[in-house]
Amino acid sequence: MKVTLTLLSLILYSTLTKAQSSEWEAILDDNNSLLANVEGRNTFSLDGKWDAIVDQQEIGFYNYRYKESENGWFKDQQVQQPSDLIEYNFERARKLNVPGDWNSQAKDLLRYEGTIWYRKVFDYDKQTNMRYYLYFGAVNYDAKVYLNGEKVGEHQGGFTPFNFEVTDKLKDGENFVIVKVDNKRKREALPTVIFDWWNYGGITRSVQLIEAPQTFVHNYFIQLDPQNEQQIKGWVKLNGPERQQNVKLSVVELQVDETVPTNAEGYAEFTAAVKNPTYWSPENPKRHEVSVEAETDKIAEPIGLRSIEVDGYDILLNDQSIFLRGICMHEESPYQPGRPNSAEEARVQFGWAQEMNSNFLRLAHYPHNEHTTRTADEMGMMIWSEIPVYWTILWQNQQTIDNARQQLREMINRDKNKASVILWSVANETPMEEGRLEFISDLVDYAKALDPTRLLTAALENHMTEDGNKMIDDPLGAKLDVIGNNNYCGWYQGEPQSCDELRWETTYEKPMILSEFGGGALQGYRGEVNQRWTEDFQAEVYKYNIEMLKEIPFLRGTTPWLLKDFLSPRRPLVDIQDDYNRKGLISERGLKKEAFYLMKEYYEEVEQEYEQK
Numbered sequence: 115m116k117v118t119l120t121l122l123s124l125i126l127y128s129t130l131t132k133a134q135s136s137e138w139e140a141i142l143d144d145n146n147s148l149l150a151n152v153e154g155r156n157t158f159s160l161d162g163k164w165d166a167i168v169d170q171q172e173i174g175f176y177n178y179r180y181k182e183s184e185n186g187w188f189k190d191q192q193v194q195q196p197s198d199l200i201e202y203n204f205e206r207a208r209k210l211n212v213p214g215d216w217n218s219q220a221k222d223l224l225r226y227e228g229t230i231w232y233r234k235v236f237d238y239d240k241q242t243n244m245r246y247y248l249y250f251g252a253v254n255y256d257a258k259v260y261l262n263g264e265k266v267g268e269h270q271g272g273f274t275p276f277n278f279e280v281t282d283k284l285k286d287g288e289n290f291v292i293v294k295v296d297n298k299r300k301r302e303a304l305p306t307v308i309f310d311w312w313n314y315g316g317i318t319r320s321v322q323l324i325e326a327p328q329t330f331v332h333n334y335f336i337q338l339d340p341q342n343e344q345q346i347k348g349w350v351k352l353n354g355p356e357r358q359q360n361v362k363l364s365v366v367e368l369q370v371d372e373t374v375p376t377n378a379e380g381y382a383e384f385t386a387a388v389k390n391p392t393y394w395s396p397e398n399p400k401r402h403e404v405s406v407e408a409e410t411d412k413i414a415e416p417i418g419l420r421s422i423e424v425d426g427y428d429i430l431l432n433d434q435s436i437f438l439r440g441i442c443m444h445e446e447s448p449y450q451p452g453r454p455n456s457a458e459e460a461r462v463q464f465g466w467a468q469e470m471n472s473n474f475l476r477l478a479h480y481p482h483n484e485h486t487t488r489t490a491d492e493m494g495m496m497i498w499s500e501i502p503v504y505w506t507i508l509w510q511n512q513q514t515i516d517n518a519r520q521q522l523r524e525m526i527n528r529d530k531n532k533a534s535v536i537l538w539s540v541a542n543e544t545p546m547e548e549g550r551l552e553f554i555s556d557l558v559d560y561a562k563a564l565d566p567t568r569l570l571t572a573a574l575e576n577h578m579t580e581d582g583n584k585m586i587d588d589p590l591g592a593k594l595d596v597i598g599n600n601n602y603c604g605w606y607q608g609e610p611q612s613c614d615e616l617r618w619e620t621t622y623e624k625p626m627i628l629s630e631f632g633g634g635a636l637q638g639y640r641g642e643v644n645q646r647w648t649e650d651f652q653a654e655v656y657k658y659n660i661e662m663l664k665e666i667p668f669l670r671g672t673t674p675w676l677l678k679d680f681l682s683p684r685r686p687l688v689d690i691q692d693d694y695n696r697k698g699l700i701s702e703r704g705l706k707k708e709a710f711y712l713m714k715e716y717y718e719e720v721e722q723e724y725e726q727k
């Protein structure tokens with residue numbers, strides 16, 4: 115284990131710690147900032163059938179002068195007087211499952227982009243001495259939330275969780291939540307108007323009412339100290355009237371029993387020695403039960419301890435040089451279109467990846483369901499998690515900048531205690547436009563300040579040198595720990611058979627992950643190796659790309675594009691694509707294509723090579 119600290123890293127570390135606490139300070143001061151570890155709390159599920167009104171022109175929100183209406187509209191269940199004109203009725207409305215995208219629940223909603231009003235009526239036994247938060251795992255894209263007719267808040271961004279305190283608005287007895295969900299694509303949004311996946315709308319992840327004592331453990335960050343692998347390090351934040359308390363951090367298995375006093379803001383930092391812990395790894399995804407116990411609240415969570423760092427071209431997990439044998443994955447159910455919603459579905463797809471000898475997943479192109487990252491923790495899959503800064507974002511628009519920071523913050527906040535997540539990615543295939551470098555650099559700095567325990571990456575583009583080599587010299591590379599790069603030799607560029615001759619250069623002495631490569635095939639369609647869309651053509655693309663990979667000296671991981679065919683409106687070719695991006699190694703019905711086995715074989719070789727190191 116590395117224990118030597120240079121002066122430089124000490125200075126850097128203390129600067130980082132300061133930056134870290136100040137960035138977190140603003141977040142933690144916000145009463146509605148994300149609660150850590152929802153799974154570990156007392157919750158009341160609001161999942162199930164919700165009443166849903168499709169409102170294409172947003173008549174429930176704007177009046178006929180296109181002004182936001184103050185008076186009732188769809189945020190209320192009904193207007194009071196029988197003589198009133200009422201043109202909506204939640205009772206008789208269609209029902210939609212929550213969690214769930216609306217597109218896969220009804221034929222007429224498959225391509226719907228607009229507003230749907232959701233309502234859930236529920237009975238609740240409210241306790242007078244408790245506090246309550248309404249928690250949404252994710253709503254795509256714009257959510258306006260009302261409880262018992264009063265607005266509790268809104269949120270933009272389709273893939274991250276959010277919560278609002280509703281203690282004052284929640285009633286003992288019958289309550290109703292109404293959510294206006296709008297998934298219209300917008301130029302200033304993240305992602306913007308064009309992207310290569312289905313724009314699944316709706317309340318796509320679970321909704322829960324969280325119960326907490328008056329003063330409760332709002333948030334905590336507990337990880338192995340990146341500077342000392344014999345110690346855990348972090349902070350805890352209480353919320354409520356009694357913020358100054360003694361908080362006990364314990365990990366029974368590791369004989370950790372540390373009590374720290376919180377300050378007037380309810381905040382305390384801690385470090386605690388851990389005696390020879392079993393480190394989390396894909397081979398042994400060991401997690402330790404960690405409990406955070408304040409005088410008024412207690413919460414526990416299994417947390418894995420591992421280190422992740424770079425050294426020149428190497429990526430070190432627990433000080434061992436590793437190769438990330440990965441695969442990209444969109445968030446779609448294993449056997450049908452639509453957003454998945456269970457750990458079982460994550461397990462099926464991880465099972466496929468592991469069968470291919472993978473130890474790593476790139477969760478494209480947005481933060482996936484928490485089932486996925488939690489399952490990764492359990493099953494020992496390392497994770498690349500990214501925000502949808504994809505293609506051509508409005509780099510200089512303040513609203514876009516703020517929203518990117520918000521989505522990044524929410525992604526990190528939710529998964530910061532998960533050992534599986536080793537890489538945060540801040541962008542995918544972004545063009546060299548004005549404002550782009552500043553925009554993404556700021557995100558890298560922000561992510562580093564929030565989380566100094568993980569590595570930062572982005573999927574960059576490359577260009578050809580005069581000698582016909584591939585060159586990565588994107589100035590953004592200077593900010594990153596690991597260089598991601600997407601390259602489709604044999605599919606978008608050149609013949610498959612030319613790919614093994616391609617040579618790679620980079621100006622950075624950093625590890626590279628080939629974060630996308632591959633080609634499309636319709637499963638079961640066989641033919642010649644030069645016949646596009648056959649499994650044979652796809653296999654040929656993989657065969658020669660794999661030969662190319664073996665010659666890249668700074669390559670430390672690959673995530674081919676991708677595990678499974680997925681729905682995308684950009685793929686209309688009849689009888690071949692039929693709205694599916696066909697670059698999966700597995701079809702949308704779960705059937706493997708030839709190229710799957712080539713990757714499996716390649717990863718087996720790499721695994722053996724790295725075991726011998």
Ligand code: GCB
Nearest residue numbers: 310542543600630675695697
């Ligand atoms: C890419 C994008 C990915 C697309 C893929 C493709 O470079 O990052 O989102 O789906 O190419 O299939 O073209």
